[in-house]
Amino acid sequence: MTDTLHSVSALRATSAMTAEEKKVVLASSFGALLEWYDFYIYAALAVQLGHLFFPKGNETAAFLASLATFGAGFLIRPIGALFFGRLGDMVGRKKTFLVTIILMGVATVGVGLLPTYDQIGIAATYGLVLCRLLQGLALGGEVGGAVTYVAEHSPVHRRGAYTSSLQTTATLGLLSSIIVVFGLKLILSDKQFHDWGWRLPFVLSLLLLIVSVYFRAKLHESPTFQRMKAAGATSRAPVTESFTQASNLKCIVLLFVVAAGLGAIFGTGHFYSMFFLNKTLKVPMEEVQLLIGPALVVVTPLYVFFGWLSDRIGRKPIMALACLLAAVTTQPIFKGLTHYANPGLERFLENADIVVTARDCNFRLFAEAATECDKVTGLLADLGVQYRSEQPALGAPTTVKIAGRLVEDFNPDTLRQALVSAGWPSSADPSKINRPAVFGLLFVLVLYLAMVYGPMAAFMVELFPARIRYTSLSFPFHVGAGWVGGMLSFVVTAMNVYSGNPYFGLWYPVIVSGFAFVVAICFVPETRGRPLD
Template structure:
């Protein structure tokens, strides 16, 4: 007689089942790799696909395009979630991987702004949206599939292996970009070399599709189908009934939003902050992040394993609280250890802009003198204060004891240099071990919340609507709160004139996530997920 699901959940996964799990995880790794290549090349894309003339505006536009892929993920979650609950996990897997592969190769073949004008950013955004749509169906499906193959008392441990694929995908993308950069000069990389990491994914896609054709359907789904217990309307059941909707909302405003800001801060913004604010060389930043990613890798499994023993809730909530408490100190410390010259400059020579006609524009060139000054200072990684323009005098900028009248970039740069500023972080003065440690610490918070989260999400919802129910809040929280984080934090910093001001965004979201989670998130680690 066939083994029941309740009996299966108590035993160790067989070698065949484990092979299937590894195959599904490889597909998830490829999708994250495809998605992260853009993040690793955001600064390059700002020059290739957006109008020239304002580095700050182009970079913000590049970050917004990156975030657009996250914004559309909830639509993918609804579309593929319904398919996963209606026709099965396996076939939905296949569709998401093919869509992601098509979009990624498309970016690698895309002409630049110089060749096709405004059509270039339009097509880039369209391909990013397609990537996000595909990824919206991947995470929930992979978590559901893997958890439904796992023994009950080891779900956290087994599903944590899936959670490592995001880190492996980012690490692989960094390696691919770094190798491409190192194998040619900068001019060649800007011209055509940046396309290689995108085009290489064709090979990985072929392997992934082959592996996914070998996947067996989830045993939970098979038995629900045989028993006639499949949901006829997963979306209506998931979000139209308060008994389930309340858990959707709890997850959205606790673990999902929490993992989003932890994810965005550790994986992305720390990289952008080092590269664009602290002016550390891109390859050096990639090396630091790669080391931190490798060092944190085992902790995803450690926290997944630990959650099987003491529960999932408080491990995840502690990560949100730690992020809220330590974000500002960590980023101030990054400045101290990565670019002490910039730190000393800001302390010794505070910058004050005296102007009245200051506007905050995200996607257009600066018009007024004040706008041009603020754009230059922001692109230079310099914090500044702003005071009203004095009567009878023109726009001016004080850099320590040096006064600059007008908005001439060359004069402003000379004043900064004379006061101790440098256009690049001095490699000899970078404390590499401390920078890597601080980046690792941010990633450790992610391992704490992300390691147990796949098991938690699956355990929170009933099997017949699980794929749909967990996918939407996860992608709303992680995608909207986290995917737009680099853009929002950068835009807040530019608007305020303080490189640290935007960090209050992840801090506030993390505090809200902790409060909601502490009050309303149930402990799930002993639940039966077969029903």
Template sequence: MATTSSQAIPGTAAASKGIDRTHRRVIFASSLGTMFEWYDFYLYGSLAAIIGKQFFAGVNETTAFIFALLAFAAGFAVRPFGALIFGRLGDLAGRKHTFLITIVLMGVATALVGVLPTYESIGVAAPVILITLRLLQGLAVGGEYGGAATYIAEHAPPGRRAYYTSWIQITATGGMILSLVIILFCRWRLGEAFEAWGWRIPFLLSIILLCISVYIRLQLEESPIFQEMRVHGKLSKAPVRDSIGRWSNLKLVLLALFGAMAGQAVVGYIALVYMNLFLTQTLKVDPATSNLLVAGALAAAAPFYMLCGRIADRIGRKPQVTLGCVIAALTMFPIFQGLTHFANPAIETAQATAP
């Protein structure tokens, strides 16, 4: 979403030494909605193996799992379009209204997965509807994450934008942890029934989270920068064209997309999503154990988002993003080798003897 560069915001002088009450409310409301939205989005990835059995039952188990992952990937494929659609809407109609649309879209799509008939009940219509819902989820997340970051950044004092927006990633991680905790609780209470029908419960609980999030976001006001731009008639009438219709701007978009975002997205989703699947499907770790390990890793990483936000405000974004990608590139393979060694030594031995 388009914003102005660094205009003064009322009350930011006091906030320069700490987050004041007004800014805490803004961060809380924006980030909490992001938490609920990522809870919804992460459920599918965590339950991909079960979803494959339920909705792609017309093929063997391995193929069904691959189809389930492809449906998960469909949500990622449309996220850029969600960013364009809702980013444009946010620049024209305001951040608050866009927030409400994305959270409702995400919550409804997730709840519908919880009541969707399986392949055995309605045949090929089941995976078709599932993929459609995944596409809606992807559109919603594409608009939500950038919108929340823009909204908080427009409230942030100069020199503290990275720290303020780091809270979005913390609560997004919180949403992922919440989804894993609820899955673990349902597995524990329901036992074998979880794979039969209990997997629907975490999806249906998104209705409660949706109501809470909508109520909180209704209390928000438009950001001061957006209000000032609207009062002075400085809002873009064609934000998409202004952003990517001219090479000078498009070049910056492409640099940010492939230079900054692509690398960290690969690292992030390998660590956040694929790790769980690798443990359960490849290394055959018990799902409950895998969920506990991933939830613990997410919780341990959360405080570092704030720390890195503070550092980025001091040294800049570019050095930190570059360093993070380099560290990930150097450590990713050793981490997976270590997981294989400790979780399933037999696979490590098989790889060594018959590569």
């Protein structure tokens, strides 16, 4: 039987992809695009949802809570990976990722139908978190199923190129969500969008879900799985096998580290860059979307290019180089974004000294600010300014000193006026934004993602044996990429608030991607050309 399977693999390696296999790639990619659109539409509306579903009184706390809820969808992905991975290895790839797309669509439409915090209070927050958890559960099963399904249909010498088509859907999903939100904001007034227009992008996914389910239902099961099932070689306990075999466990650990590097690049380029431009640099979100959108369009074919290139020179060198470049250039890129998008803020950060002298500073995520220090530091962080903290004498009141001027009234308008008087720009000057330079820096960030993500699907599939492949690759990928990437904006922003420095949190993705580079170079094997049966 083993010799027969090897002969089939050799034959497939020399044959062109059939019409059926092309249909597999297209149908799988469309379904994956829908899943990513559903998942990313929340990111495109994170600021809006922060106002609608969380307690009022602290803009930074509401925004961080919104980011944390966004991250919750990533945190649960490994559970979805184990649950659906086990099903995929036992009952089949096709049936499993048909279920995941239905679950994702239902959860997304649910967000669009939820009452807001003003209508039902904290129950709205819980409902939003529940929908995000269901989305994450579905996506945990989708990624592993789609890449396994497509890879097991692909010729060995084109595996990187064909599976990389799936990887474009992450970027295209984000781009689609941006286009939909941007288009709605053009045709609706601000009040209409705030009152009900924000619901439309979520409800729209119902139509896409129907189309995607129709196409996926017509697909056939993976030929590799069919051969395993016919030979009685499927696993009865894929989770146990994945984590109790020493050689397989080693591969799981290595994939986790590489996926963490991917997550750091992914979260920085796709999400935090937009939040940084909008929240910190005060560039209007519509302008941010007009800058990031073209970068996503231009980079999309490069996912396939790097997948194709990995079929020729290997997966490992391309992914490792992306992690190295991200580690070295992330800090300079974000300082460059400040320089080119809001040069007035750059000058202010260099010259204005802001000192907060206070005790009892506690940042409470899902509640209103409790102390004067919480209110002041939350506001300063929300305004994107750099400050330092000092301990007062025992019994002394909280004070803020801006460029040498003592501010005793902590009313937000008073603090803003004091900052403006010291030279702080309350918004980015449109005439001073160097759009080609900002576009170039954003493109570099998403280029790193294309480099590491394009070959990643083929690399993951080739790393594990067929009988436990779905389970083995899904779990470490979602722990690494999902937890690091999904929570990155929250962690970076929280680190910035804690330090009072708008760049401090960026050391988080720098360290993660740098560590991934070292591990990739020293321990990760080259998988190009490995048989999948």
